Amino acid sequence: MASVNVPEELRPVAVVGPTATGKSDLALSVAEEFGGEIVNIDAMQLYRGMDIGTAKLPPADRRGISHHLLDxxxxxxxxxxxxxxxxxIGVIEELIGNGRMPVVVGGSMMYVQSLLDEWSFPATDPQVRAKWEAVLAESGVGAVHAALTAADPVAAASILATDGRRMxxxxxxxxxxxxPFAASAPQIGPARWGTRIVGVDRDTEELDARIRLRTEQMFDTGLIDEVRALIEVGLRDGVTAPRAIGYAQVLAYLDxxxxxxxxxxxTFVGTRRYVRRQRSWFRRDSRVRWVDGADPxxxxxxxxxxxxPVSDA
Known part of the structure; x- marks a missing residue:
């Protein structure tokens, strides 16, 4: 599958994997080497002002390389x-058209799959969505999970029982x-544009220590003040942003x-749990070429x- 005819030297590279493994630094080095530009694929880094809690690279640390789909x-x-x-898709095809290699980096699992695989999304209906969101708000995730179990037991078993929004x-x-919900799942095959997928991981004990350190640094360097500032511009009114790991916990602290x-x-425990989900998700994809983030x-x-050049199976 390819939306455009991509020259070998411009085939995108996707750097994916669990949080805190070192994806951003590796992606910058790849972009630097091949004259590429960075395309963010971290859902929470799409948000303006969500910087500390998402470990968004400050502009001064981006090595002069253009970044897309941040903020x-x-x-x-x-x-x-x-x-x-x-x-x-629009950003990547524009970069390829301009002779720039797209280097996609992040760990948002469904976002990665939507970009690299054939995935058509069913239409939405505001009234139907609002009906189930009202059930979630009034009766909680248990009621939504029960309704999904009755309507689609396979989907109910595959979605985390705490993930109200996805249910x-x-x-x-x-x-x-x-x-069934699974009927709308992506069809995995050759990656769009012939994208090369690099997965970065680390030893579990080492990664847990990095997550602990990163979490402590976020709190030490102003995460609480960042959340207070975001409250002033409507954080509590959002649907996805206030549920982000770190932000949800700070909101609860402020309350x-x-x-x-x-x-x-x-925040540490939530991040560690999310990392386990990321690892499980990405490890199922046989197209990923895994590397050790600790390798010197x-x-x-x-x-x-x-x-x-490697011929993709």
Missing amino acids: VLDVTETATVAQYQQAA VRALEVVELTGK GEYDLSEALER NLVSAVISGLAT
């Missing part, structure tokens, strides 16, 4: 996979299409639900591998 949404707007897919979407799709140490610990020769090995 494109207000925190009151809802990030959706379908909207991202459309925007990212609402599944119920909406089932009601609108009359088909008196947790003390500071508990907010930090819950990581950059040279990846660049060497990318410089050598």
